[in-house]
Amino acid sequence: MENKEASRKAPRGFERDETSESALGTSGASGASGVEVEHTSSGDILLMKPYDSANVDARVRVNKAYKMFIGGAFVRSESGRYFQVEGAPSEEDLGADPATVNVPRGSRKDVRDAVLAARSALVSWERRTAYNRGQILYRLAEVMESRRPELTQSLVRGGETPAEAASQVNVSIDRVVFYAGFADKFFALLASSNPVAGPHFNFSVPEPMGTIGVIAPDRPALLGLVSTILPIITGGNTCVALAGERDPRTSIVWSECLATSDIPGGVVNILTGHANELAVHFAKHREVAGIDAWMVDPNLRRAVESEGADSVKRVTTRVPMDAEAWSNERKAQGLGWIERFLETKTIWHPVGV
Amino acid sequence: MIASRGVSTLEDQSDIGETGESLKCDDSVSYSEGAPAFNADAPRRGGVGSMYALFAPPAVDAVALEERAASLGKRSLKGETKLAGLRLAVAMMDLTTLEGKDTPGKVNQLCEKARIPLYQDPSVGPCAAICVYPNHVVTAKARLAGSSVKVASVATAFPSGQSPLDIKLADTRRAVDFGADEIDMVIDRGAMLVGDFARVFDEISATKEACGHAHLKVILETGELGSYDLIRKASELAIAAGADFIKTSTGKIQPAATPPVTLLMLEVIRDHYYASGRRIGMKPAGGVRTAKQALHYLVLVKETLGDAWLTPDLFRFGASALLNDVLMQLEKQRTGNYQAADDFSKD
Amino acid sequence: MAHTMTKREGEAAPPSRGAIVALDFGKAWDYAAAPESPDHVSIDPKYGLFIGGRWVTPRSGRFFPTINPSTEEVLAEVADANAQDVDDAVRAAREAYDKYWSRMRGADRAKYIFRIARAIQEKARELAIVESMDGGKPIKESRDIDLPLAAAHFFYHAGWADKLDYAFHGRRIRSLGVAGQIIPWNFPLLMAAWKIAPALACGNTVVLKPAETTPLTALLLAKIIEEAELPPGVVNIVTGGGETGAALAIHPDVNKVAFTGSTSVGKRIQRAIAGTHKRLSLELGGKAANIVFADAPIDQAVDGIVNGIYFNQGHVCCAGSRLLVEESVHDVIVKKLRDRMATLRMGSPLDKNTDVGAINSKAQLARIRELVAAGEEEGCERYSAPCPVPEKGYWFPPTFFTGASMSSRIAREEIFGPVLTILTFRTPDEAVEKANNTSYGLSAGVWTDKGAKIFYMATKLKAGVIWGNTFNKFDPTSPFGGYKESGFGREGGRQGLAAYLGVE
Missing domain, CATH: 3.40.309.10 (Aldehyde Dehydrogenase; Chain A, domain 2)
Structure with missing residues (x-):
C-alpha cells in the first residue's frame, strides 16, 4: 500500500517501475524482469508485462479498453485522443489492469454527441411513470451491490484506501436507493393545489427541465458522480456528465453498472476528459437546460456561468466539497438536489357546469 | 342495388334530427361555407346532418378506450380456439401489395399465395382478397378466375387522396371496369382536419356511386387524423356516406392500425347497427404483423360486435407480412414444433 | 371457405328507427379453457401462527379450514388464535419495536421493505394463484391488479422510511409502537400490503389478522418476511375469526388499530377502544x-x-x-x-x-x-x-x-x-x-x-x-379513505403516513 500511496503522487507515465514491479510479481507470471517499453513501427508505445520463462503457462491477462458511455454504448472519443491514468495493480487486485491505462479524452464533439443522446432519451424517460423510474433506479442499486468488489477495486486503483473505497461504495449504493425511493414522492412534496380566489381549480406541478450537464468533482470519484447525477435523473431529466479527472476509470466501471441496469441508453452519458477543455462546451450547448458544475478554478466557474447565459441556462457552479461532506446525508442528498433541476408548471381549470 | 341502399339508408336517417353537433346542414345551405374553395367540384347531397344522428355522442375518452383495447389483448387463446382463430384470420386476409415496384409477376405470385396459402394443409384459406393498384387488377382477376378470392383495388388517388374529385372518380371507375370486386378508397384527410366534413362525405358518396356493384372500403388513415374524436367522426361520416367497410389505414403512414383505433371504429359500427340494423364491415390495415396481434383483433370483434361479424364478409385484415406468421403458427399448432421462416413461401 | 360480400343483400330490412337490434354474443368462436396451472404452488396442509419470527402452534390448539369458494374444497387448516396467542404476538411486536425497529435507521428499514417488495414480484405468480384459489377472484385480476399493487405499496412505502421528515416538514414526528391490523377478505394480500407497508415505514411493528376466509396469502407473505430476514417480531400474523380480531383491537399494548371491513364491525371497534387513547383508522363500507x-x-x-x-x-x-x-x-x-x-x-x-x-x-x-x-x-x-x-x-x-x-x-x-x-x-x-x-x-x-x-x-x-372518467383506480401515491360512515384516516400517499405517526 505504501507503494500505492507513493504512486498516487507520482507523475503519470512510465516512471513507476518499482510500483509495477512489486505488483506484477503476483499478477500471474511471477518474476521480476521489469517492465519493458517497446516502440512499435507506428510509434505507439506498448507496455509489456514482465515475462518469466519458467512459467510460460501462466495465464496472460486480457486488458480492458476503457471507453466513454454515450447513448447506452461504450465509445472512444471521436477525436481519437486519450489520456493516461495509473492502472497500478495491487496484490489483492485480481482483475489487474496494466500499470497504465488509456482513457478517452473527450472532445467538444463528444459533448455534442452525448447531449444529442441525452436529448433523444428525454422524451421517453420523462414520460415514464414515477413508479417505473423508481424501480429502474432501484435496479441500479441492485446492480451496484453485486458489483461492489469491482467498484471498490477501481476506487482503490484510483488512490482511495480500501476502507475509504468500501465506505464510498456503500454510501453510493444507499444514495441510489434513497433517490429510487424519492422518484414517486418529490412530486407530492413539491406540487401544490392553490386556492385561487375564483371558480378555478389551480395546481402547480414540477416538471423536468430537460438535459442537464454535470461537471463532477474530482473526488470522491464514485460518490461525486452518483450524488450529482441521481437527483437529476430522478426528477425525469437526462444527463451528460464529465467525470472527475483524477479517477475517470471508476466512472467507466460505474457506467458498466448503468449499462447492465434497466436505465435506458442515453439517460445518463458519461464522458471522460478535461474539465478546463469541456466545461464551456457544456455551457455553450443550447440544448443543455441546466448545469451542475463542481470546479475549483474560479475562472472556469465564471466562464461556465457566463456562457450559460446565452440560453438562460440554470447554472449552478460550486467549489467541490471535501470528500467527507459527500458522505453526509444532510449535505449531499435531499429534496433540494432534485428540485434544483425542475420547472414548476401551474395549471388553471374551470369548475362549473 | 347496394349503391342505392347506401343512399336510402341515408334518407331513412335524414329525419332523425340533430344531436347537438355544430354541423347543421340542409339542402339550401352550403355547408362548406368558409371552407377552402377547392371543394367547388363536390356534388351536393342532402341530409348531411343526419350522419350524426347516431346512437352515442362522439366523445371518446382515450385513456379508457386504450385500457379496454389492451384488456381484450389479455384473452388467453389456446388449442382449438387458437386454431380456429388463425384459420379465420387467413380467410379474412386481404393480401396486399401496394408498391411502386409491383409487376405482373409479383401480383401473380401473390394471387397464388392467396388461393393456396399453405400447400401442406389445403383446408387453410383461401384468403379473402388480394389488394393491388388499379393497373394490376386485370392481371389479378385473370389469375384468380374461378377462385373465391376477390380482387380489391385501391383508388381515389391512393394513398394521399390529394387529387381532384373527377380524377378520383375516374380512378375508381377504371378499377371497377378492370374488374375489381372491391374498392379501397382514401378520404381526404386534409379536408377532415380543416373541418370540411361535407366535402369528405360527398367524396365518399360520389365514390360509392362510381363503384357500382363493387364494394366500398373507406380508408380513414387514422394515423393522420390526430385524435380519437376525429377518427370517430370520420367513421360515422364514412358509414353515413355509404361505406360498406371502414378501414384504418393505407399502410403507408405510421401509426397504422392499432387495437384502440380498431375498437373505436367497431364501436361506431355497433352504434350504426343499433340505429339502423345495417352491418358495416371493418378492416384494420397496416401494422398487423403477427398471429398474436391478429387474434387480439378477432377478440376485439368478438366482444364488441359478436358472432355476426366473425366472417370475412364483415371483417378483413389488410396485411402482407401477417400471413406467413399466421401460417407458421398454424403449422406449429398442427405439428407441435416451432417453425422456421424459410419453410414458408415468401411471395 | 366460400364467402361473398353480397350475402348481406339477403339481410332483413333495417328495422324501424328506435327499435334497437340486439347483438349476438354466442359461441361462433368460443374461448377454450385456459387455466392457470397451480402445479408448482405449494400450500401446506396446516399453518401455525407467525409470531416473533417463528411458526408456532396456537395456544388455543384449534385450527379451522379455509376453502376454495369456487370448488368448496378445503385448501388448508389454519390456526385459530385466541387472546393468549394475540398476547404473544403483541409481546413479540413490542419487543421487536423496542429492540430493533424503532432504533433502526430509516434507510435500513427501507431496505427491508424493498426486499419484501422484490420478493412479492418474484413470487407474484404463485401468490396470484393462491389468492384466486382462496378468495375466488379471477386470476386475471389477482395477477394484473392485486399483485402488482401489493408490490407497489411496499416499494412506495420503502421509499418513505428515510424521508418522513420531508413528509411532515418542520414538524416533530414519532412512530406509534405496535399496530394491530385487521383486514378483509376482498383483497387479502393487497390489504395486508396497505396495512403493513406504511406501518413498517413509519417505524411501527405489526400484528396483522387476515380475514377468516382468506388467510393464505397473508401466511405466504409471512414466509416472504421470514426470507427477507426482518428482525423477529417486526411483523406477526395471527389468523382467526372475529374473536381474534376483537382480542387484537382491545389488547392494552396495542398503540394503533387499523381496520378495514364492514361499517358495523368498525363501529364496534371504535366503541370498544373508546377511552384507551389508541390511535384508530377505519376503512369501512360504501355505496358509491x-x-x-x-x-x-x-x-x-x-x-x-x-x-x-x-x-x-x-x-x-x-x-x-x-x-x-x-x-x-x-x-x-x-x-x-x-x-x-x-x-x-x-x-x-x-x-x-x-x-x-x-x-x-x-x-x-x-x-x-x-x-x-x-x-x-x-x-x-x-x-x-x-x-x-x-x-x-x-x-x-x-x-x-x-x-x-x-x-x-x-x-x-x-x-x-x-x-x-x-x-x-x-x-x-x-x-x-x-x-x-x-x-x-x-x-x-x-x-x-x-x-x-x-x-x-x-x-x-x-x-x-x-x-x-375512470373508476376503481388505486395507486400507492394516492390517498384512499372515506367520509362519514365509510371511515376515517387515509391509506396511501403522504396523508396515509399520518395514520402511523404521531405528528405534532
Whole structure:
C-alpha cells in the first residue's frame, strides 16, 4: 500500500517501475524482469508485462479498453485522443489492469454527441411513470451491490484506501436507493393545489427541465458522480456528465453498472476528459437546460456561468466539497438536489357546469 | 342495388334530427361555407346532418378506450380456439401489395399465395382478397378466375387522396371496369382536419356511386387524423356516406392500425347497427404483423360486435407480412414444433 | 371457405328507427379453457401462527379450514388464535419495536421493505394463484391488479422510511409502537400490503389478522418476511375469526388499530377502544354513486360501469354500486350495458379468461341473495347476465336493477356483490344530491366529456375519492379513505403516513 500511496503522487507515465514491479510479481507470471517499453513501427508505445520463462503457462491477462458511455454504448472519443491514468495493480487486485491505462479524452464533439443522446432519451424517460423510474433506479442499486468488489477495486486503483473505497461504495449504493425511493414522492412534496380566489381549480406541478450537464468533482470519484447525477435523473431529466479527472476509470466501471441496469441508453452519458477543455462546451450547448458544475478554478466557474447565459441556462457552479461532506446525508442528498433541476408548471381549470 | 341502399339508408336517417353537433346542414345551405374553395367540384347531397344522428355522442375518452383495447389483448387463446382463430384470420386476409415496384409477376405470385396459402394443409384459406393498384387488377382477376378470392383495388388517388374529385372518380371507375370486386378508397384527410366534413362525405358518396356493384372500403388513415374524436367522426361520416367497410389505414403512414383505433371504429359500427340494423364491415390495415396481434383483433370483434361479424364478409385484415406468421403458427399448432421462416413461401 | 360480400343483400330490412337490434354474443368462436396451472404452488396442509419470527402452534390448539369458494374444497387448516396467542404476538411486536425497529435507521428499514417488495414480484405468480384459489377472484385480476399493487405499496412505502421528515416538514414526528391490523377478505394480500407497508415505514411493528376466509396469502407473505430476514417480531400474523380480531383491537399494548371491513364491525371497534387513547383508522363500507352524464364518452362509461361494479364480483368497498344516469341516456346505457355484460365470463377463478369469479363465501352469497330478493320484492326490474353457473361453489351472475328509487333497500344498503342499482337524474345538482344522500362517503365516479363539470361535481360530492372518467383506480401515491360512515384516516400517499405517526 505504501507503494500505492507513493504512486498516487507520482507523475503519470512510465516512471513507476518499482510500483509495477512489486505488483506484477503476483499478477500471474511471477518474476521480476521489469517492465519493458517497446516502440512499435507506428510509434505507439506498448507496455509489456514482465515475462518469466519458467512459467510460460501462466495465464496472460486480457486488458480492458476503457471507453466513454454515450447513448447506452461504450465509445472512444471521436477525436481519437486519450489520456493516461495509473492502472497500478495491487496484490489483492485480481482483475489487474496494466500499470497504465488509456482513457478517452473527450472532445467538444463528444459533448455534442452525448447531449444529442441525452436529448433523444428525454422524451421517453420523462414520460415514464414515477413508479417505473423508481424501480429502474432501484435496479441500479441492485446492480451496484453485486458489483461492489469491482467498484471498490477501481476506487482503490484510483488512490482511495480500501476502507475509504468500501465506505464510498456503500454510501453510493444507499444514495441510489434513497433517490429510487424519492422518484414517486418529490412530486407530492413539491406540487401544490392553490386556492385561487375564483371558480378555478389551480395546481402547480414540477416538471423536468430537460438535459442537464454535470461537471463532477474530482473526488470522491464514485460518490461525486452518483450524488450529482441521481437527483437529476430522478426528477425525469437526462444527463451528460464529465467525470472527475483524477479517477475517470471508476466512472467507466460505474457506467458498466448503468449499462447492465434497466436505465435506458442515453439517460445518463458519461464522458471522460478535461474539465478546463469541456466545461464551456457544456455551457455553450443550447440544448443543455441546466448545469451542475463542481470546479475549483474560479475562472472556469465564471466562464461556465457566463456562457450559460446565452440560453438562460440554470447554472449552478460550486467549489467541490471535501470528500467527507459527500458522505453526509444532510449535505449531499435531499429534496433540494432534485428540485434544483425542475420547472414548476401551474395549471388553471374551470369548475362549473 | 347496394349503391342505392347506401343512399336510402341515408334518407331513412335524414329525419332523425340533430344531436347537438355544430354541423347543421340542409339542402339550401352550403355547408362548406368558409371552407377552402377547392371543394367547388363536390356534388351536393342532402341530409348531411343526419350522419350524426347516431346512437352515442362522439366523445371518446382515450385513456379508457386504450385500457379496454389492451384488456381484450389479455384473452388467453389456446388449442382449438387458437386454431380456429388463425384459420379465420387467413380467410379474412386481404393480401396486399401496394408498391411502386409491383409487376405482373409479383401480383401473380401473390394471387397464388392467396388461393393456396399453405400447400401442406389445403383446408387453410383461401384468403379473402388480394389488394393491388388499379393497373394490376386485370392481371389479378385473370389469375384468380374461378377462385373465391376477390380482387380489391385501391383508388381515389391512393394513398394521399390529394387529387381532384373527377380524377378520383375516374380512378375508381377504371378499377371497377378492370374488374375489381372491391374498392379501397382514401378520404381526404386534409379536408377532415380543416373541418370540411361535407366535402369528405360527398367524396365518399360520389365514390360509392362510381363503384357500382363493387364494394366500398373507406380508408380513414387514422394515423393522420390526430385524435380519437376525429377518427370517430370520420367513421360515422364514412358509414353515413355509404361505406360498406371502414378501414384504418393505407399502410403507408405510421401509426397504422392499432387495437384502440380498431375498437373505436367497431364501436361506431355497433352504434350504426343499433340505429339502423345495417352491418358495416371493418378492416384494420397496416401494422398487423403477427398471429398474436391478429387474434387480439378477432377478440376485439368478438366482444364488441359478436358472432355476426366473425366472417370475412364483415371483417378483413389488410396485411402482407401477417400471413406467413399466421401460417407458421398454424403449422406449429398442427405439428407441435416451432417453425422456421424459410419453410414458408415468401411471395 | 366460400364467402361473398353480397350475402348481406339477403339481410332483413333495417328495422324501424328506435327499435334497437340486439347483438349476438354466442359461441361462433368460443374461448377454450385456459387455466392457470397451480402445479408448482405449494400450500401446506396446516399453518401455525407467525409470531416473533417463528411458526408456532396456537395456544388455543384449534385450527379451522379455509376453502376454495369456487370448488368448496378445503385448501388448508389454519390456526385459530385466541387472546393468549394475540398476547404473544403483541409481546413479540413490542419487543421487536423496542429492540430493533424503532432504533433502526430509516434507510435500513427501507431496505427491508424493498426486499419484501422484490420478493412479492418474484413470487407474484404463485401468490396470484393462491389468492384466486382462496378468495375466488379471477386470476386475471389477482395477477394484473392485486399483485402488482401489493408490490407497489411496499416499494412506495420503502421509499418513505428515510424521508418522513420531508413528509411532515418542520414538524416533530414519532412512530406509534405496535399496530394491530385487521383486514378483509376482498383483497387479502393487497390489504395486508396497505396495512403493513406504511406501518413498517413509519417505524411501527405489526400484528396483522387476515380475514377468516382468506388467510393464505397473508401466511405466504409471512414466509416472504421470514426470507427477507426482518428482525423477529417486526411483523406477526395471527389468523382467526372475529374473536381474534376483537382480542387484537382491545389488547392494552396495542398503540394503533387499523381496520378495514364492514361499517358495523368498525363501529364496534371504535366503541370498544373508546377511552384507551389508541390511535384508530377505519376503512369501512360504501355505496358509491357512479354518475354518467349524457355528454359522457358513453362506450368508455359503460366499460367503467362494468369495472365499477363487477370488478372482483363487486366485493369492493368503493364499488360503483349506485349508477346515476342522466335520464336522456338511460336507455342507451342500459342497452349497452346488457350487451357488454353478455360478454362477461363467469367461472373458474383460475381460468385466464374469467371475468367474474366466485363469491367469496357462502355467507356472503346468502347476503347478496337476500338483498337481490328485496330488490325484486320492491318491484325493481332485475337483469342478470346469462352466465352459466358452475355446479359447485358460490356464484352470483352480474346483475343490475332498473326502476329503483332512492328509497329502495338496494339503493341504500351495501350489497358487496355484483349487483348494480340504476337510478336516473336530470340535472347535475340533482345528481349531487342523490349521490350524497347516503350515510356512506367512500368514493364516487363522474363521467362527462366536460372537464369543468368533473371538477364541479368533485367539489360537491361528499366522498373520499372521486374518479373522473375512470373508476376503481388505486395507486400507492394516492390517498384512499372515506367520509362519514365509510371511515376515517387515509391509506396511501403522504396523508396515509399520518395514520402511523404521531405528528405534532
